[in-house]
Amino acid sequence: MSRIGKKPITIPKGVTVKLVDGAVEVQGPKGKLRQAYPAGINFELAEGHLVAKTKTEDPQLGKFHGLARSLVANAVAGVIDGYKKQLDIVGVGYRAELKGKQVVFALGYSHAVVFDIPAGIDVAIDKQTHITVTGVDRQLVGQVAANIRRLRKPDPYKQKGVRYTGEVLKKKAGKTGAK
Secondary structure, three states, X not given: XXXXXXXXXXXXXXXXXXXXXXXEEEEOOOOEEEEEOOOOEEEEEEOOXXXXXEOOOOHHHHXXXXXXXXXXXXXXXXXXXXXXXXXEXXXXXXXXXXXXXXXXXXXXXXXXXXXXXXXXXXXXXXXXXXXXXXXXXXXXXXXXXXXXXXXXXXXXXXXXXXXXXXXXXXOOOOOOXXX
């Protein structure tokens, strides 16, 4: 049995949870999510708590027990508070601009890079160099932030590129010239 899987998930007021075949539907003030969970795991709803249980005492199910509980707990937290990732664009002439459901980046390439924003995600841009990605689905917010960062990864030599806010880069020294 998983230690994490044994913990009950408290369901706050204003959140409705519905158990469907192989998934849990969570609806709250920020939105609605449907989280599937692995076979062999069941959820029970009782007295404002949601508890994950394994169907059998198979040791192979233990690893999925904690996973399923964490995924559903993230869905509950997402519909209440939402998730947020922040990125910074560092470099002379590097900037981003929001145009409808697309973000247009100038990242030092010979062309502008256009990034389509998926449904369920909101992107805000401050001062053309600070990007905030928000949404209710933790996995989707993290993946969109990673995809934006991948457009121009931080360079360890010149310290330029798109990075997470607070990310510390280890500066590398360039080649020393022949003397």
